Every structure is written in structure tokens, then in C-alpha cells.
Amino acid sequence: MPCQPLTAEITPDIYQRARLSRDARFDGRFFVAVTSTGIFCRNICPAPAPKEQNVQYYPSAVSALAAGFRPCLRCRPDSAPGSPAWRGTDATVKRALSLIEQGALQQAGLPQLAARLGVSERYLRQLFSAELGIAPKRYALLQQLLLAKQLLQSSALPISSVALASGFQSIRSFNAQCKTVLKLTPGEIRKRQQAPSSAIELYLCYRPPYAWQPLRDFLRQRQIPELEWSGEDYYGRTFRYQQAVGTFTLYHQPQQYRFRLELQLDKLAMLQPVLQNIRRIFDLDVDITQVEQDLAPQLAQLSSTVTGLRLPGLWDPFEAGVRAILGQQVTVRAAHQLVQQLVQQLGDQVAGQRLFPTPQAIADSELTFLKMPQARRDTLRGFSRHMQHSKALEDISAWQALKGIGPWTCQYARMRGLSDPDIWLAGDAGVKNALKHGAISFSAEAGRPWRSYLTLQLWQLLAATAKPTAPQTSAAQSNLLENH
Secondary structure, eight states: OTTSOBOTTTSOTHHHHHHHHTOGGGBTTBEEEETTTTEEEETTOOSOOOOGGGEEEESSHHHHHHTTOEEOTTTOGGGSOOOGGGGOSOHHHHHHHHHHHTTHHHHSOHHHHHHHHTSOHHHHHHHHHHHTSSOHHHHHHHHHHHHHHHHHHHOOOOHHHHHHHTTOSOHHHHHHHIIIIISSOHHHHHOSOOOOOSOEEEEEEOOSOOOHHHHHHHHHHTOOTTTEEEOSSEEEEEEEETTEEEEEEEEEEGGGTEEEEEEEESOGGGHHHHHHHHHHHTTOSOOHHHHHHHTHHHHTTSSOOOTTOOOOOOSOHHHHHHHHHHTTTSOHHHHHHHHHHHHHHHOOEETTEEOOOOHHHHHTSOOTTSOSOHHHHHHHHHHHHHTTSGGGGTOGGGGGGSTTOOHHHHHHHHHHHSOOTTOOOTTOHHHHHHHHHTTOOOOGGGGTTOHHHHHHHHHHHHHHHSOTTOGGGSTTTOOOOOOO
16 A cells, blocks of 8 residues: 555665655655654755665655654655655545645535545545555644644744644644654744744745746736736735635745745635645646656657746636636737736735635626627626636536637636646647647647646747747737637
């Protein structure tokens, strides 16, 4: 089972070589537990390398923690990038893990989670046992502790606030679990004295290579004043998550293969799902080397590619859907102006900035300030009314039943609002132009399950070959037309 150490039969020598070389491309793909010290580390840990006979390999920080090892205070395995391998092979387990990381077991119990997944509580426990070797509640607890350790070491939050942000209901329970599982008290983990602060500063790591400039440029070209801000090495925005609101700014630190996150959040109990969403938006957990290896036959046909290209996400599918609707059959500049007007007119203010409008705010407005056909205003209002129901976020395919919304809008929302890695925008104008311009002919089906990355490479290819005098025709800036 995955919670057991990886054995020599199923672990290639590459893990040993990656550990000894401290290869950052393997960061988060496995963890090194040292039996002589009872500590587990990332493979990039700067501490002297232990002898191989004292080493056990685990596929995740949770599995090493569950086996009784405590996380290293130096390399901080709690901050390592996630690994898709830990999510098992069952689709229900993958969705359950995602919901747990969004706080599902903190907001409700296991029976409610099972009902949401459409399975029985008993069957869900059996799936977790078979796929991960650990119970759902145990997994949630260990994730909470890993987040707590990261906050204690990286932020100046008071310990009571760390407990709340990590999902614990009491300081006593938090202290007890830290001593039992992490084998250290919160004070021992923190060590250094800091002046208490409500600001949250964390480090979000990734596996290289990471093409920051193309991602930054993509977001900057679509940046909405008062909602987003960016510079050479940073990007930030306001956000709303359920009843919580906040702002974040990410600063790229390429030498350390990480981002420094500065976060303001009015409801600390929502921290874990907010962090997961930020990681998704910047595609921090993908093994991009594996993606590019799998897409090698398709990428070889392109005249140029970008190594380490990541999917640029949006905060949620609703925002992605609104932006797509406003971009139907107009230039990207016109679409940008429409989104900007929408935010200025209907977005609530927070910290001197504005939030993206809520579904209710758009549904209740006549939208007369938007200079576009009435039919498109009706589509936007109808879409917003539909999105006032929480289940609408989980069933994007149902959007096509709404007047004025076709397959492209749904696919675009899945690609950018959910960061689905396997979206092939066959009807997209940018994709068509890139294929035509480069005389490229390949089977997109062969690109599964990474077709979103192939779509993005084509956009980048067309952007690189577009004439400077006609920037509106570039793929990165193109008017992505809706196919009804």
C-alpha cells in the first residue's frame, strides 16, 4: 500500500540518485525517512545524506507522518509541492482528497462527504484503505498538522490563530496532536520569537522547470485594474472564497524553486482551501517534466515550444465563465474593457481594491452599462442566476443547457477555472490558426491526458510568430470565438 515505505522491488534506483544529488525535479515526488533519527525529509534537504541502509522512501509527507516519522524542521517537507501519484488511481478517491483539502471534513462530517461523492460511508473508508492505506479522517488530520507546522515556521500568526487556520477547534486538541504526531510542541516547532501579526507569509514550492515569464505575461495581458496587480516577479489579486474575502501577492523566487506568498484573509478557517486554490491557479503541483515527456511526439512537430509552461488558472469557474461570455465574438481588448466595467460597477471593495462580482450582483443588474447586444446580457444574467446554486460549480457540462453558452465556454471554464489538464479547444480560433500557420497535423487524442498543455503551447507558438503590428491576432491575446 502507498502508506508503506517504497520497497526496492517497486522503487527504481533513480530515487536513491535523486536523493544523493538533491535533484529538485523530484521534490515532492517522494520523501526520505531516516530510521536512525525518526525524521523524514524532502530529497533536497541540505542536511548530510544518511546511509542507504537507514533510509525508507515514502510517496507523500502524509504517508511518512502516518508511519510515525516527524517532519524535518530544516527542509520543511510540509511545504513541498504535491504529487499526483499520492492521489491513487480511483476517481472517487481523487475527488475525495480534493474535497478534504478544501475543508470538507471541517465543515461537515464523513457521512456528508460520502453523500456528496455518491457512495456509502463504509465504501469510502474501504476505498481509502485500499488506495492510500489510511482512513479519510486520519488523512484530514495529518494534512491539518502539516499545514500547522508550515504556519508555525513561516508566519507570525499567534499559535491560537495557527490552530484555527489549520482546522482545529481548540488549542488543547491542537497542542495534543502536535505532541502525539509531530513529536514536538507548537512552541518547539516555532523556536524563534516573532511579534504576532495577522499577515500570513508562506512559501509555495514547485518542481522545476517553471516558465514564469509566459505565465506572468498571460495573466498581465488579461489583468483587471483594482482586481489584479503584477510586476516583473510578482502577481496578486483580490478573491472571495465562500464567505471569506482576502488578497494575495505571489513573489517568484526562482533560485529556491518557490514563490513567497503574502496573504490577507478575514476568516482563517478558510486558509487551507484558499492555499490549495492558489496552488492550482499557478499549477504548482504538476510534474511538468512528465507532461512534456508524454507530449514529446506532438511537441516535436512545433517550430518552437516553451519548457516548463504552466496552465494559467482563474479563481473559479464562475469567473472563467463570465470572462468567456464577455469575450464572445469581440476583440480581446473589447472583452478586457467589458470585464473591467463589470468589476468597477458591481465588484465590492476590499482593502482599496475590488472583488470580482458575485453571481447575485450580476443576476440582479440590468447590465445596461455594458455596450454589447442584449442577447449577450441575457446570457450573462441567466448564467449568473444558474451559478447561484452551489452544485453549478461542479457540473460545468450542464451550462450548455443555458441559452447562449456552447461547448467552448464550458471547456474554457474547465481549463482555466478548474485547471483541467485534458482540455483540447479544437474550435478555438487561436488553436486553429496555430495549426494552420505551422502546417501542423497530429492527433490530439494522442495527447491525453495533457491536452490543455498542448493547447497552451499552440497559443504560445502563435503569439511568438504574430506580427508586432497586429497583436490582436496572437494566440495569447486572440479573440477566442464561441462555437454554438
